[in-house]
Amino acid sequence: MRQQWRLILAVECISICISSQSFPQKRQCAFQVTPQNNIYTTVGNVNGSVQVCENTQCCVGYYVVVNGQPTVDVLACDIVEKSCPDATCKAQTRFNGRVIKCVCNTDLCNSNITWTSESEEPLLTYSYSGDEAVKTAVILVGTLLVLCFMVVAAKQRCLFKKKKENPLAPDDYNVSLLCSCETPKASEIDVANIELQQIVGHGQFATVWQGKYQGSVVAVKVFPPGWKHKFTAEKEVYELPLMKHAGIVQFLGTGMKPDGGGWLIVLQFAERGTLHSFLRENTNNWMLSLKLCQSLSQGLSYLHSDLCRHDVHKPPVAHRDLSSSNVLVRADGTCALCDFGCSTILRPFSGHRCRQGHTTNMEGHAQLGTLRYMSPEILEGSVNLQNTWCLMQGDIYALALLLWEIWMRCSDLFEGGIAPPHLLPYESELGASVTQESLILYVCHMDERPSIPPHWEMLPQASVLQEILADCWDRDADARLTAQCVADRLSSLQSCSSP
Numbered sequence: 001m002r003q004q005w006r007l008i009l010a011v012e013c014i015s016i017c018i019s020s021q022s023f024p025q026k027r028q029c030a031f032q033v034t035p036q037n038n039i040y041t042t043v044g045n046v047n048g049s050v051q052v053c054e055n056t057q058c059c060v061g062y063y064v065v066v067n068g069q070p071t072v073d074v075l076a077c078d079i080v081e082k083s084c085p086d087a088t089c090k091a092q093t094r095f096n097g098r099v100i101k102c103v104c105n106t107d108l109c110n111s112n113i114t115w116t117s118e119s120e121e122p123l124l125t126y127s128y129s130g131d132e133a134v135k136t137a138v139i140l141v142g143t144l145l146v147l148c149f150m151v152v153a154a155k156q157r158c159l160f161k162k163k164k165e166n167p168l169a170p171d172d173y174n175v176s177l178l179c180s181c182e183t184p185k186a187s188e189i190d191v192a193n194i195e196l197q198q199i200v201g202h203g204q205f206a207t208v209w210q211g212k213y214q215g216s217v218v219a220v221k222v223f224p225p226g227w228k229h230k231f232t233a234e235k236e237v238y239e240l241p242l243m244k245h246a247g248i249v250q251f252l253g254t255g256m257k258p259d260g261g262g263w264l265i266v267l268q269f270a271e272r273g274t275l276h277s278f279l280r281e282n283t284n285n286w287m288l289s290l291k292l293c294q295s296l297s298q299g300l301s302y303l304h305s306d307l308c309r310h311d312v313h314k315p316p317v318a319h320r321d322l323s324s325s326n327v328l329v330r331a332d333g334t335c336a337l338c339d340f341g342c343s344t345i346l347r348p349f350s351g352h353r354c355r356q357g358h359t360t361n362m363e364g365h366a367q368l369g370t371l372r373y374m375s376p377e378i379l380e381g382s383v384n385l386q387n388t389w390c391l392m393q394g395d396i397y398a399l400a401l402l403l404w405e406i407w408m409r410c411s412d413l414f415e416g417g418i419a420p421p422h423l424l425p426y427e428s429e430l431g432a433s434v435t436q437e438s439l440i441l442y443v444c445h446m447d448e449r450p451s452i453p454p455h456w457e458m459l460p461q462a463s464v465l466q467e468i469l470a471d472c473w474d475r476d477a478d479a480r481l482t483a484q485c486v487a488d489r490l491s492s493l494q495s496c497s498s499p
Contacts, residue, residue, distance in 0.1 A: 026052050029059035030111035032075040037445070039475065040076035050108070053077035058084035059110035062445055063100040070100060074445065075110050078103060079382050089113040094441050101441075187239055189213075189253035191264060196220060201274070203325075205230040205341055213266055218252060221265040230341040231263040237340035238265070242307050242314035247299020249328055249336040270328035270336060275402070278329045279409045280422045286412040288333050293403050294490045295334035296327060300399055301483035303337060304392050316346045318391035322398035323370040324405055324424070342368040346388045372425050372434050373398040376444045376475055379436060383477075393477040399486065400472030401425040404450050407465065415455060425450050449473050461493050 026044075031051035033040050044051040053059075058078040063070040078084070082103075089102035089110050102113050194213050201208035205227045209220045223231040231254075237243070238251035250268035257264065272278050275292070284292070300319070307314040319326075319337065326339035369378065375397035377383045383390045404425065411417040428451070430438050442448050452469070456462045468489055471481045481489075 026054070027057045027059065027077065027105075028052055028107040029077045030061075030075045030108050032072050034073055037074050037076075037447070040074055040079070043079055044077040051077050056082075057105055058082060059089070059104050059106075059108070061089055061100075061102045061110040061113055063113075064446075065098055065100065073099075079380050082381075094437075099441055099445070187235070187251070187253045189255050189266060191255035191257065194218075194220060194255070194264070194266065196222075203339070210269065211266075213252065217269045219249075219267045219269045221267065222257075223263040223265075225260065225262055228263060231265065233343065234265060234339070234341045236345065237317055237343050240314050240317070240345070241312045242309060245299060245302040246334065247295055247302055247336060249338040267338065268336075271331040272329035272333075274325050275327040275329055275335060275405075276324035276422075276424075279324065279405055283409050283411045283419045284406075286410060289406050289410040289412075290490065290493055291333050292329070292335055292406050294487060295336075296402060296406075297399065297483050297487040297490060299335060299337045300395060301487055304395070304483055316388065316392065318344045318346065318388065319395050319398075320344055320391065321369045321373075322395050322402065323373045324402055325370070327402065344388075344391055346391075369394075369398075371436060371439065372427075373401055374439070375477065377477055379440050380444055390477055393480050396472050396480045396483060396486070397477075399483065400469050401450065403472070403486075404452075404469060413456065413459065414453070444475075447475055464489060464493055 029044070029051050031040075031046050031049055040051075043055060044053040054077070056078045060074065060076060060078040061072075062074040064073045065071075084103040084105045086102075086104045087106045087109060089104045089112060091100050091102050091113050093100055100113075102110060104110060194211055196209045196211045198210050199207055200210045200219070206221045206223045209222060211218050211220045213220075221234075235254050243251065249270065252266040252268065254266070255264045256262070275296075300322070303317050303319060305314070306316045317340070319340065319342075321339060321342040322337075326337070328336045328338050330336060375383075375394040377390065378394050383394065405422070407413055409419050409422055411419045413419070424432075426434060426439065426442065429448070430442060449469070452466060456465065459465070468481070468486060471479070472486060474480050
């Protein structure tokens with residue numbers, strides 16, 4: 001009996017100590033997930049059927065309706081903080097009633113959800129007893145303090161080991177939106193020598209013209225006066241030292257219209273247009289498709305690279321808007337990256353490390369990139385903006401979708417040599433116009449990706465193709481390949497002849 005009282009007093013003492021440190025009260029949510037949704041185990045401490053949230057006050061519940069009956073897919077803390085004004089779990093249907101979602105803001109509120117189908121048949125109510133919650137809370141209070149010490153010690157050991165093994169690990173970089181370590185070279189050109197001939201493309205921030213400069217055909221990107229910051233951002237990337245590479249469109253210079261009516265960036269002209277228009281109008285054989293993929297991955301690898309030659313430094317760059325509309329195709333069938341207005345230049349960070357938690361709420365940050373190419377962590381707003389590795393791995397996810405687009409237009413990968421019409425990623429599943437909410441449900445919660453034709457299993461290169469895609473669009477950003485690794489794997493396919 002005396003030991004029991006000592007235990008109770010110890011628990012109360014711990015509770016007082018914790019409250020005296022002004023720790024905010026953490027939300028408790030009912031917890032139950034399927035294996036493919038294990039990411040939810042990382043957003044809070046789990047003890048049995050209860051999870052204590054680390055970064056949010058919102059509980060979430062997802063159900064998949066099978067044969068008219070709901071099945072729990074996720075009961076957990078939400079991945080990031082967001083608006084959840086309801087105290088109870090009010091069900092909302094998605095995907096024509098195939099998925100049910102609820103979000104709420106009280107302890108264990110996601111354990112009790114009531115929903116009726118069109119026939120008004122009540123959904124099963126999932127509940128947890130008050131005794132179980134009390135017992136779990138007591139156990140958690142006792143273990144929280146120990147866990148805190150263990151986590152701090154583990155992080156210190158991890159930091160020391162990582163620094164020792166890799167002095168230039170990706171986290172050693174800090175994010176700088178418009179910053180390079182070198183003084184940009186002068187790139188001003190005389191716009192009087194530029195002849196604009198015809199419009200070849202429209203973007204969100206600029207219009208692209210075909211023109212002539214010094215006797216050569218060029219592409220001229222014209223930014224209206226109101227988009228000077230986008231012009232400056234793209235100019236910063238093109239002017240970085242050592243930025244010349246076959247996989248990046250050649251930069252010729254910049255200028256300003258004499259009347260102050262806009263800003264110009266002059267680039268090498270790509271005869272076959274964007275990768276999007278090229279795939280829409282052409283099917284390709286195996287070797288040409290492989291050439292497109294290799295040059296694309298090599299260009300991204302170079303963009304991501306950290307180079308220092310002859311005391312000149314090129315920092316890594318995350319593209320952040322990689323899509324088939326932002327890749328050009330030259331006359332020789334190779335790809336070149338372009339459109340760096342959303343890109344982030346990364347530079348070494350000296351001093352103490354300033355890391356954020358597991359997730360970072362991106363609410364308030366401008367949404368960057370093309371929606372259907374955004375990685376799961378960017379769609380959900382859980383990417384750590386201080387972790388450069390996360391930004392570059394978002395590019396790798398987009399690279400996988402581009403490889404899929406290219407291979408889906410390869411005539412040698414389809415029976416009879418007839419490839420289907422060009423489709424954008426998720427166009428067949430979600431339609432031509434997608435929303436962020438539909439992508440979050442399909443890509444993040446249902447963990448689905450663009451479909452791979454079943455007959456590819458019979459192709460000699462099938463295993464490599466599917467492994468590259470799976471390893472690049474993995475839900476876990478840390479598990480994805482690097483761009484250089486993708487280029488190396490593609491090289492192994494050179495020996496594969498046309499099926």
